Amino acid sequence: MRRNPGAFGLRTWLYVLLVVLALPVVSMIALSFNASRYGTLPFRFSTHWYRVLTTDSALLDAVRTSVTLASEVTVICVIVGTLLTFGLHKASVVVAGPVNALLLALLTVPALILSAGLVSVFDWIGLGQTTLALVLASVVTSLPFVVLIESGRLQGLSPDYAEAARSLGAGPLRTFLTVTVPLMAPSIVAGGMLAFVICFNNFAIQLFLAPIGISTLPVQIYSMVRLGVTPDVNALGAIIVASTVLLIIVLNWLTGNAARLLTNTPTRER
């Protein structure tokens, strides 16, 4: 169907969308290299804002705080989420049904309302605005994504692999660790990545639950932006975009198709 008459229209349409979607990202990067403080023209190239960034200790502290938080939450989410996914898969509908409904509910409730709720709960049980409270709240918001991604994969996995392992003399635990987990690896990686990103970006949760005196990156940026958009935020955004793209390229190189990790392409393993 090379001579498809709609092909030209299709290509044009894709290019238009590419531009619209790229606009915010591209202009953010452009502004980060513009010498002018308020993003005004004419454009003059400068790495000024990147230099400012390296000396902005409050922002760098916030980056460190956010990365630490997101890493901890990711590790917890991956372990808990994998076990939960596996448990849901094995459990009867009576147990799995409510848990699934709850996970979907957690996906849907606005994070802001959830954080408001969590503040009162944590106050109630005496955790208050502690790091532990922040980690717990972040886990609760990130976990549903991990479970959704992993359970898609697990459901697509032939039960034959686990049964083959059992028939060869491996007990349930050995089967889980040496067969099921390795076969679920792509979705575990994808779920972990998603958990990291969602936790890293969860402004609403962090705004309410971050201990006093500790700023995560989104909270720090918020307080900076309230004083006017400064291009060193754009520089930071540009760095984040660049590292994301780099990560995607590396993953593509490692797995052949990184997008497949997130889209859960139904490749029944053979």
Next chain:
Amino acid sequence: MRRNPGAFGLRTWLYVLLVVLALPVVSMIALSFNASRYGTLPFRFSTHWYRVLTTDSALLDAVRTSVTLASEVTVICVIVGTLLTFGLHKASVVVAGPVNALLLALLTVPALILSAGLVSVFDWIGLGQTTLALVLASVVTSLPFVVLIESGRLQGLSPDYAEAARSLGAGPLRTFLTVTVPLMAPSIVAGGMLAFVICFNNFAIQLFLAPIGISTLPVQIYSMVRLGVTPDVNALGAIIVASTVLLIIVLNWLTGNAARLLTNTPTRER
């Protein structure tokens, strides 16, 4: 494997997780029915906060604004997203590669940084803090999710269906509308739902881009919560959770398994 020795441990583990995950939601609902203003004990049942909610015109306006915004964005995202998904599927890697990378980048960049970037972009092109700017920004953040969910489905769909339609005399457009779109319907519904939820909840974007004088629900709640957590926010949260669960039940009833909509279970249509 009925007499699996790990079954008991597995069940216990699931119940513990159920409790931890349910805690915020359940306590939010509990607090919403507690007469005390600050969620203190003893618990006294009251529908007071629901009655307060119905008379809180600022909050109700905000709900209306949010629902309108989310509905508009959902419609745009579903149409644009479906066409984009289809286009990416047909396009060569040279076009699809960068678009996919961009979509993944948009998923990863913190919404707060993105909104900061968008504020300057919109100021630059003269849109400023208008409703159009808000809709556009919301579309840009929700679209990647729609495309990811739909493309997972489309990739799992056998190309035979479209080819069969072509061989029977249907042109590309007719094939797309009468075969491909109906077969993608579950993922289109799921993508739309996700777009709605994400747009509805996107506090960071709305905080920066909502026109002056217009408050979306998250922004409104934020300003309310800054004055102390009021249980009529909990009441609102409880209503949202209840409607979500109701929606899930209805979808389950309609499709047999709503969770499958989001998990993209690899059911190659037969």
Next chain:
Amino acid sequence: MARVIITGVSKTFNGSTALHPLDLAVEDGSFCCMLGSSGSGKSTLLRIIAGLSEPDTGTVRIGDRDVTGLPPERRRIGFVFQDYALFPHLSVGSNVTFGLRARHVSKREAVVKAERMLELVGLTGYAHRTPKQLSGGQQQRVALARALVTEPDVLLLDEPLSALDRKIRGEMQRELKRIHRETGLTTIMVTHDQEEAMNLGDRVLMLSNGAVQQFDEPERLYHAPANEFVAGFLGAVPLGHGVVGTGARGRFVEIAGNRFALGDSRLPDGTEADAVVMAERVTLTAATARARDEAEHEGVVVSLDFFGPFARAEARVGDVSVPAMMLSQHATALEGGARVWIRIATGGIHAFADGATR
């Protein structure tokens, strides 16, 4: 190596019966084929023996152990799946050593044993490949090696050849026969292919709708099918409904006025019965070739189909349609509409009373 004894095993899935209570004894060192179409319960039974599924009632014994309540990993079985189920994240060698490692055999010893087993299945030197790099037949050999290397008491095969090309299937059948001969392992194989079952099995268990139809040696199954279902599954074609009688030249079944000789039927004279015929036991001779023998029927060729080595004809005797299967070289003298003499070899026709017994 051990006997497998099944007593009173039954199974229900969501209210529908997958297996009616059944007993079965597979002798030590024998090769038992479970034959049936999909839904006959043959795979369910195999999975119950393996411990991958629990029976609702009954017990399973392997050797002198009652394994009914045991999980699969404690039954000392080897299981080969239809789609091989090789672990895609492990090399061929690691696939084969998996079962040994699970049994805490040292790595060094496991590798040596795996090498020896890969040699047995003809895949020396393939240990470092991944399963994906192998052809279907090679994957099947690895699955066999993986199941055999742990020296199980019994080898269970779930339609192991159905995913293979016809040519490789024949090769793998010979391979399975050889491995069974060399290891002397009690083997139970599930298949829906009657030729495969007939060729490989010492005994064949014919299942239908979760019930045993016949459990016999292949020759017996073929020459003395227990009921119409078994005969039909083995390729017998319905001839018609008639009445059993005894005449000058022995027993016969009379259908629409034509008398067809019966072999050793136990049905009493006068029984109404359905008769079936084995097409490959029918011989057609062009009427021009020679005079008609007394034992032969006269008929007309209605159709003639050519399948390469074999040909299939249909002839009419009065109102009865008689199929005939022959080597193509013997069909060259025939043509549609030709008058033929039809000879049906003794035992070529079976009659079954409306109940079931033969």
Next chain:
Amino acid sequence: MARVIITGVSKTFNGSTALHPLDLAVEDGSFCCMLGSSGSGKSTLLRIIAGLSEPDTGTVRIGDRDVTGLPPERRRIGFVFQDYALFPHLSVGSNVTFGLRARHVSKREAVVKAERMLELVGLTGYAHRTPKQLSGGQQQRVALARALVTEPDVLLLDEPLSALDRKIRGEMQRELKRIHRETGLTTIMVTHDQEEAMNLGDRVLMLSNGAVQQFDEPERLYHAPANEFVAGFLGAVPLGHGVVGTGARGRFVEIAGNRFALGDSRLPDGTEADAVVMAERVTLTAATARARDEAEHEGVVVSLDFFGPFARAEARVGDVSVPAMMLSQHATALEGGARVWIRIATGGIHAFADGATR
């Protein structure tokens, strides 16, 4: 109804050749089977005819139209997919009317035509079911009806029977024959099953590695395979490497000191050649039964396998292993180790020079 003429069509996927340039003419109203194993290019060729794939070079003509550049919807074809590809969101009736509606036939007329077509394939009254409610064979019939209802110029079938059970496959073969006879439609079917191709095709196109090996009537293909590949695909077994010669009783090929009679080989005396034998053209007679005929070889039975209706034996003549295929009833007198007379029917052995020609 129309001829299909393919001229110089070739196709490359990612640098590897799927089809070498080939010409093919399928006569109006004929039934052409494309036979080959997976990767032979047979499906690629069918998809090129359908317009689902574009050839790199060459032209495709259907009837008097050059359709090379046309998209599939303008080629007036019917296409049946291996997995049926029935639209799961439409009823059986809507599946069948789909093609008519796409051609702007009125709804009323489309429904009437669909009913008539469902009747032709034996599914009257199934219009309101969904595809999922049908068995595999029924789905296949719907796919056929859907392809036929638009009255295409040519019907293209891509392994239409390979997903069906053996028994239903036979039934569907008869069905396809009948429909082809009744509609008179030019039909091209892809298959990997030689019996299917032999039974259905007026002519069979044998493909391998993207190149035509032979295009002939089934009988010719069987009796005069163009090369060793074709013979092997049709079941011939290698006999060994030898030298062609002429003796007192005609042409022969001498392998390891044994002379086997050749039929109409065109190879000159002294040619080194690979010989193959058709096992079903070899007859074994127990040496005890009668004296050896001059044309027979003396041998010893090495193995004997029983496949229900058919049996397969292997006999050794000196160092040469000769396979024999026979009806089981003729194998009863044989046993492993027995001395036998081996008769190979004329044309049972083919010899091919190291190149290819026969």
